[in-house]
Amino acid sequence: MRIEASRAETAGLLAAARAGDQEAFARLVGPLREELRAHCYRMLGSVHDAEDAVQDTLDRAWRNLGRFQDRGSIRPWLYKIATNRALTGIERRGRRELPIDLSPASAPVAEVAWLEPYPDRLMSWTAELGPEERVVALESVELAFVAALQHLSARQRAVLLLREVLGYAASETAGLLDTTVAAVNSALQRARKVLDGLLPEATQQRTLGQAQREVARRYAAAWEAGDMDAIVAMLTEDAKYSMPPLAAWYQGHDRIRAFLAAGPMAHRWRFLPARANGQLSFGTFRWDEGRGVYVPAGLDLLVLRGTRISEVVSFLEADFADFDLPVELGSDEFPDRPGL
Structure with missing residues (x-):
């Protein structure tokens, strides 16, 4: 499991940040910045767009900290903001043209030509995860997976990432997206169906022999x-x-x-x-x-x-x-x- 600050430490930092202490806010959200960037990269397919979305997320979190309802962790709230920033980014740029056929047998994963590569050095936060969580996190930035995600609707993309990469329950995902559990389950089912036809049978061997x-x-x-x-x-x-x-x-x-x-x-x-x-x-x-x-x-x-x-x-x-x-x-x- 990801190591987070103790409840007492979080409460102290949160109280100081609400009182206007920017350094306390930076200590509160800093450990989550890299994983938020990875999440936005999966959504957007661009490192630079992801960084913009994260910066916007933290700016909005700082300005709206008084609205945050403390339930022991600020992480879900930041993911809610970040996901909405990514959804807005997708909406503003419009649905980019996608190839008609991107099946593994016939087309390269990078036929989604606007994709950008993601530096491994930005994944250092995964060292704090357990073995299974780390594998999921690393596989979720593989090029084939990120390319396939771009064929989902923005909402399907968000649901699949929140549920299957970040591990939020259907009810939690519904809360983060301001929708219903039924809508989350439906979007997840449709997303899985699309990905089944796009992803290769095996993922990249991560440790080179x-x-x-x-x-x-x-x-x-x-x-x-x-x-x-x-x-x-x-x-x-x-x-x-x-x-x-x-x-x-x-x-x-x-x-x-x-x-x-x-x-x-x-x-x-x-x-x-x-x-x-x-x-x-x-x-x-x-x-x-x-x-x-x-x-x-x-x-x-x-x-x-x-x-x-x-x-x-x-x-x-x-x-x-x-x-x-x-x-x-x-x-x-x-x-x-x-x-x-």
């Missing part, structure tokens, strides 16, 4: 050597390659090989390991002849099926600073690959 680490090392080395045959040989026959926010994607050895030959293989590369959405990722750096350095090209997230790569999602607009990656690499710099 020696064989998977060796695949990752060979994959990075093949790119740096410009060995297209080696890259393709590491892919499953039905592998997919996509590049959000571009809509184009490629499936199968022949199409991926043709794509690589037409563009990426004309460049020199360096790969540096990163972690995003709980999955193996690389910061990719392309040689810039004019500047004489390797510059960021994209964050490549790899989905492994056993010891082969079943999908590559290359986020072309990822902010490398979010993943603790450098802004450039020197001409003779071959980066270490810790953990691989």
Whole structure:
């Protein structure tokens, strides 16, 4: 279970915050900020939109602290505000265009092209969870799951996350969403039906074994050597390659090989390991002849099926600073690959 402040400590901080002590308020809500951000990311599919929603949540909580009815924990109240902020954000931006078919057999998880990768460093709060809760929390930011969520209505999305990721009972969820238990149960049933047709059979292997680490090392080395045959040989026959926010994607050895030959293989590369959405990722750096350095090209997230790569999602607009990656690499710099 998540470790929270004692009831006496919470009551003391709450009383001080209600009296105008901003530092007490920060201590009260600070431990919950990261998990609120993860919740808003699942709802919105964007790290930056999620951060805006969390900031708005905390601003509103501060201004409306007098309305909070203390029942021992401020957490449900913050989730109520955060969920409503995310719902409002979805409503304001409109329902973004979704592909007609996003079944696991035919389309990449990142065909929902506006999705952004989520840095693993923002999931440090899960260390305080029990083993089962931690697995659920980490699986809930996997790219396939977040992509599938975007096919639900906003209300279905909120219900499914509150019930099955955060563990709130139907009655609690109804209270958080200002609706009825019957409406919650109906929305959950519809959400499950949609997700059953979208999610792959198995989730990403979170802890890399020696064989998977060796695949990752060979994959990075093949790119740096410009060995297209080696890259393709590491892919499953039905592998997919996509590049959000571009809509184009490629499936199968022949199409991926043709794509690589037409563009990426004309460049020199360096790969540096990163972690995003709980999955193996690389910061990719392309040689810039004019500047004489390797510059960021994209964050490549790899989905492994056993010891082969079943999908590559290359986020072309990822902010490398979010993943603790450098802004450039020197001409003779071959980066270490810790953990691989």
